[in-house]
Amino acid sequence: MQIVKNIDELELFLQERKGLSLGFVPTMGALHSGHISLVDKSTKENDLTIISIFVNPSQFNNSADLQKYPRTLEADLDLLKQTRCDAVFVPDVATVYPVDYKGTPLSLGLLEEVMEGKYRPGHFAGVMEVVERFFRIIQPNKAYFGRKDFQQVAVIRFMTKQLNLPIEIVECPTMREESGLAMSSRNMRLGNREKKEAALLYQSLIRAKELSTNHTPSQVVDLVVENFSESKMNLEYFDIVHPETLESLTYQWTEGATACIVAYCGEVRLIDNLELIPFS
Ligand code: AMP
Numbered sequence: 181m182q183i184v185k186n187i188d189e190l191e192l193f194l195q196e197r198k199g200l201s202l203g204f205v206p207t208m209g210a211l212h213s214g215h216i217s218l219v220d221k222s223t224k225e226n227d228l229t230i231i232s233i234f235v236n237p238s239q240f241n242n243s244a245d246l247q248k249y250p251r252t253l254e255a256d257l258d259l260l261k262q263t264r265c266d267a268v269f270v271p272d273v274a275t276v277y278p279v280d281y282k283g284t285p286l287s288l289g290l291l292e293e294v295m296e297g298k299y300r301p302g303h304f305a306g307v308m309e310v311v312e313r314f315f316r317i318i319q320p321n322k323a324y325f326g327r328k329d330f331q332q333v334a335v336i337r338f339m340t341k342q343l344n345l346p347i348e349i350v351e352c353p354t355m356r357e358e359s360g361l362a363m364s365s366r367n368m369r370l371g372n373r374e375k376k377e378a379a380l381l382y383q384s385l386i387r388a389k390e391l392s393t394n395h396t397p398s399q400v401v402d403l404v405v406e407n408f409s410e411s412k413m414n415l416e417y418f419d420i421v422h423p424e425t426l427e428s429l430t431y432q433w434t435e436g437a438t439a440c441i442v443a444y445c446g447e448v449r450l451i452d453n454l455e456l457i458p459f460s
Contacts, residue, residue, distance in 0.1 A: 181260060182267045184230075186275050187317060193267055194318070200227035204320035206311060209233040210250035210365030211259050214355035218324040221352055223264035226322060231260065232269040232314055234276060239306030245449070250368050269318070276313055283309040286342055288335060294426050295440055296331045296451075299416055304335050311336055315345055323347055328354040328362050330440060330453040334426060354452070356382065362452045369448045378445045380411050384418065385454035388439040392456045397429035397437065400456075404439075414444040420456065435459045 184190045194202075203222030207215050211233075222229040233256055240246035253270065260268055285305075291297065292304045315323065325333050333351050340347055355363045360382030361375065370378060384404050391400045397420040408415045420429045423436030437457040443450055 181257075181265055183257070184267050184269050185271060187271075190267075190269060190317060197228055202226055202318070202320045202322075203229045204314065204318050204323045205229065205231040205265075206314055206323070206325075207231060207233055208235045208249065208365065209256050210252050210368060211256045212355075212363045212365065212367075214326055214328065214363040216259060216263060217355050218326060218352050219260070219263045219265050221350065222322065222324050225350075228266045229264065230267045230269055230318060230320070231265055232271070232318075234269075234271055234310065236276070236306060236310040237273060238277075238309050239303050241300045241302050248369065248447075250365050252368075269314075276310065281313070283312050284343060286339060288338060291331070291335055291338060291426060294331075294421070294428070295417060295419060295442070299442065304332075307332060307335060308339050312339065312343065315340070315343075315347055320347055322350050324350045324352055326354060327351050328364070328452065330438060331426065334424065360386070362450075364450065366448050366450065370445060374445050374448070377411065377413060378443075378450055380408065380413065381441050381443055381450055381452045382454075384408055384441055385439050385452060388420070389454060389456045392433065392437070396431050397433060398431065400439075408443070416442040416444065416449070423455070433457050 182193060184193055203226035205218045205222055219229060219231055235249050237246055288304060297304055325336055337349050340349055357363060359379035361379050388400050388404050391403055401418055401420055404418050418441045420437055420439050422434055423438050429437055435457055436455060436459055438453050438455050440453040
């Protein structure tokens with residue numbers, strides 16, 4: 181596994197392997213089994229796999245969150261050595277964003293007005309900026325993203341289509357702890373008691389799925405929000421949305437209807453989602 185720090189090294193690495201199919205897994209590090217599942221899928225589906233580890237400042241709308249974001253490069257590399265990953269791209273900020281760099285500004289419409297877009301203004305502009313940059317330098321055939329960041333997958337699909345990039349976006353299932361808590365780099369900041377509390381996010385999603393059989397989406401939202409208010413965690417939003425447009429559902433269910441939840445456990449912001457109505 182090669183560790184690549186700058187664009188010249190990356191271009192040389194790619195040039196020497198021209199013609200091979202290439203899978204790309206963008207991450208911010210502090211790797212766990214969720215990230216590794218993306219790498220494993222990529223190594224199964226492509227001749228070559230590159231993972232990037234880069235904590236992208238432009239997607240953080242809260243500087244304390246950026247500062248506290250876990251950085252565990254040595255442990256990440258140890259984990260990756262146990263996979264069939266071919267290269268790890270670990271650029272610094274100046275490499276990713278040279279002074280003259282400009283991404284393509286895209287308007288996301290509703291995609292950036294709801295949920296993560298609403299509560300983290302500027303977040304998706306930052307995500308698009310970094311992913312566009314990586315897509316253009318690396319030019320993968322396929323790029324792998326976790327379903328855990330459900331809205332992010334929708335944004336990346338939209339961006340790839342708008343920019344006409346010949347890259348297949350592959351969505352991978354959410355990996356969970358035994359308690360159901362979605363694996364996340366941020367879980368490292370939770371104590372044992374908080375981790376137990378945090379299982380309520382997934383429990384709320386499961387409850388929503390059960391309730392969906394005999395309640396409208398609005399009723400499900402009300403019941404879940406009411407139940408959540410009894411916990412110590414702070415609910416930021418719980419919404420049931422259309423899987424593509426992300427419009428809130430109120431009275432009518434639709435195939436792929438997805439419940440999305442974000443809550444603060446202490447200072448740690450946790451995100452999760454679950455498809456409530458399967459596609460037939
Ligand atoms: P991050 O390092 O948080 O930016 O995540 C990098 C990629 O890993 C994103 O596509 C995430 O959606 C994905 N990811 C994070 N956690 C999980 C998980 N528990 N299961 C599957 N994919 C995940």
